[in-house]
Amino acid sequence: MHEAPSSERNIRLVIAYDGTDFSGWQRQNGRRTVQGIIEAALAKLHKHPVKLSGSGRTDSGVHARAQVANFHTTIQRMEAERFIPALNSLLPKDVRITEASETSADFHARFSARLRTYRYFFITEKEANPWELRYAWHIRRHVDMALLADYSRLFRGEMDCTSFAAAADKSKSRFRYIANAHFFIEGNRLTFEISANAFLWNMVRSIVGTLIQCEEHGASERTVQDIIEGRKRALAGPTAPPEGLFLWRIEF
């Protein structure tokens, strides 16, 4: 881990972005990524490269309401919250800094995060407007909420999540602690919320795609339990599209 000299300040940012035109969070050569674009703005401000760490590495097309990130700065004479307008004036409109604050030297957005919450939004109506379709999955049918509630109750506690891991997943352990998972309706919009200590790559979208497919076929709770216990990605359903997913909240 990077040890900041005592003269450096540690700044914590909260970041919102529209993932549509980004190749995800993580810096990649030649790709437009959220981390890459904020690090470029930080470099411009500092006149030297600055590394930014984020709490969640969202995929291509996935949005964030409140991604958290931190960076160490040598800039002394500037109140932390002045980084909001300073960075926003350098950033494109599809990424916005919504908070900036001074934090302790040992705070690390990735390693200090205890709980990550994602929300996945659906449109159940037959037709929808373009500005809704940018931020939701258009499943075009009404769902059985009782069945979805039965399924989501199975996602609780320490779990082997192998069935929802991407084929290319290289995690040492595929156990994750799921604090909560549930479907609800908010303002006429079907929403799935899931909180865990951490997620495997593509895990939320795999869970969503699987549960919606099971619900469509009227599968029993037992079927979903078998998918979880089978620990094979092939048992699960398709990966839900990225545009419905938002990194919603990080707790430390």
Next chain:
Amino acid sequence: MHEAPSSERNIRLVIAYDGTDFSGWQRQNGRRTVQGIIEAALAKLHKHPVKLSGSGRTDSGVHARAQVANFHTTIQRMEAERFIPALNSLLPKDVRITEASETSADFHARFSARLRTYRYFFITEKEANPWELRYAWHIRRHVDMALLADYSRLFRGEMDCTSFAAAADKSKSRFRYIANAHFFIEGNRLTFEISANAFLWNMVRSIVGTLIQCEEHGASERTVQDIIEGRKRALAGPTAPPEGLFLWRIEF
């Protein structure tokens, strides 16, 4: 005007689009336009070219909640409302057909439209999320609603709109009948709504840019009156950005 043979049906569409990635409504070679993309879908469906007429020719970056358009079709065995899913399945997600209905042979979306209503949305808060910035002008300050009400009352009835015409405007007459123009707050969002028989190119955005500039400087109602009566574009303020503007409603 195109005279449809009696065997052809005339179909009226209502269309919503996110203007962000379009070079406006009107078909242009080599550009991604809303008319162009729907005509391509109609051609695919009909297996021959089909012309689509729209009520309002929105500019690059301008959105529509309810653009109206019509086309003549030789397809007989298909209920009009079946054009909604048929076209939407061929269209990208940033343009959606929201209604389709049979209309009289002499209906023409452009020439039959009596009243066109546009809405312009503002964000007055210092900071905003990316998904709000896509559909509003971020003016970052609270406005004097009483002053804006005084200004907008001046836009009423038959008016010479030369001061709000684009430099390249080639209209024979620059008189337009304005039925209504007002500012209001809806759900915490400052909005300007204007209805007229027709608009000059860039006219709504010129009016919006002018009124917001006048308000910022605390200009009197008389100043706005002088701009209108001066009949010179140079007297007016800047053109407001396209992302705040929606073609809202067409009346026939």
